[in-house]
Amino acid sequence: MVEWTAEERAAIQDIFNSLDYEDVGPKALQRCLIVYPWCQRYFGGFGNLYNAEAILSNPMVAAHGIVVLHGLDRAMKNMDDIKQTYAELSVLHSEKLHVDPDNFKLLADCLSVVIAGKMGTNFTPEIQAAWQKFLSVVVSALGRQYH
Amino acid sequence: MSLTAKDKSTVKAFWAKIASKADAVGGDALSRLLVVYPQTKTYFSHWSDITPGSAPVMKHGRTIMGGVATAVGVIDDLIGGLLTLSELHAFKLRIDPANFKLLSHCLLVEFAIMFPAEFTPEVHVSMDKFFAALGLALAEKYR
Numbered sequence: 001m002v003e004w005t006a007e008e009r010a011a012i013q014d015i016f017n018s019l020d021y022e023d024v025g026p027k028a029l030q031r032c033l034i035v036y037p038w039c040q041r042y043f044g045g046f047g048n049l050y051n052a053e054a055i056l057s058n059p060m061v062a063a064h065g066i067v068v069l070h071g072l073d074r075a076m077k078n079m080d081d082i083k084q085t086y087a088e089l090s091v092l093h094s095e096k097l098h099v100d101p102d103n104f105k106l107l108a109d110c111l112s113v114v115i116a117g118k119m120g121t122n123f124t125p126e127i128q129a130a131w132q133k134f135l136s137v138v139v140s141a142l143g144r145q146y147h
Numbered sequence: 148m149s150l151t152a153k154d155k156s157t158v159k160a161f162w163a164k165i166a167s168k169a170d171a172v173g174g175d176a177l178s179r180l181l182v183v184y185p186q187t188k189t190y191f192s193h194w195s196d197i198t199p200g201s202a203p204v205m206k207h208g209r210t211i212m213g214g215v216a217t218a219v220g221v222i223d224d225l226i227g228g229l230l231t232l233s234e235l236h237a238f239k240l241r242i243d244p245a246n247f248k249l250l251s252h253c254l255l256v257e258f259a260i261m262f263p264a265e266f267t268p269e270v271h272v273s274m275d276k277f278f279a280a281l282g283l284a285l286a287e288k289y290r
């Protein structure tokens with residue numbers, strides 16, 4: 001089981017408390033599709049992803065970014081059993097969506113960059129460490145049911 | 148994933164914008180690396196003080212950014228242009244190349260924090276590619 005210090009819990013909770021889902025969600029997914037274009041393979045039905053401008057103005061990408069970001073809510077609410085919390089979503093990503101789990105880390109990194117941009121110097125090294133620890137637990141849980 | 152002409156011009160343009168703050172960026176990124184990835188502290192056991200923002204850390208951040216500036220200058224031939232630095236990292240420092248990715252990530256986070264308007268997704272992808280190519284060039288002489 002993952003051990004969380006009080007400081008880590010507080011840091012992660014703080015980020016969620018001030019998280020603007022409608023802004024950060026789209027930005028994180030857009031950045032992922034631009035910086036790691038091979039991720040576009042999972043979004044064949046999303047229309048024009050041909051270049052950065054198209055991705056940045058694509059409404060389906062923006063909407064899906066919000067969905068994905070809200071997906072983190074359940075981890076935040078169940079920090080002491082993220083593994084079990086994501087079992088079903090892991091099966092979904094493996095069996096139905098066929099997403100290479102290496103991609104989860106790429107999106108996680110883009111999310112960290114977007115949050116850093118919004119929080120500025122408030123995104124201290126310690127807060128970054130807690131946040132990335134949280135994301136790595138989520139990423140691990142999402143990859144756990146793959147076989 | 149080699150650098151296109153667009154990548155190179157994007158890197159040079161972004162570097163020109165941030166060059167005056169490069170030292171601070173380097174020091175902060177290194178501070179971040181030591182806290183977010185504690186295993187990297189193993190390379191600095193000989194320092195008196197590895198707390199974020201300490202004098203040795205900030206000084207070393209300047210050294211690293213000097214290397215990045217050199218790399219920007221030889222962006223058309225990173226492997227050839229960075230041979231000496233590669234030998235240093237291969238035979239003297241022997242830093243596991245996996246750590247280059249970790250520092251790259253911390254640098255990208257610093258860019259997002261300090262230059263939120265300029266660090267667009269397009270700049271992000273070119274800088275990420277550049278740092279990956281830089282890491283490869285630094286690891287060139289390892290084996």
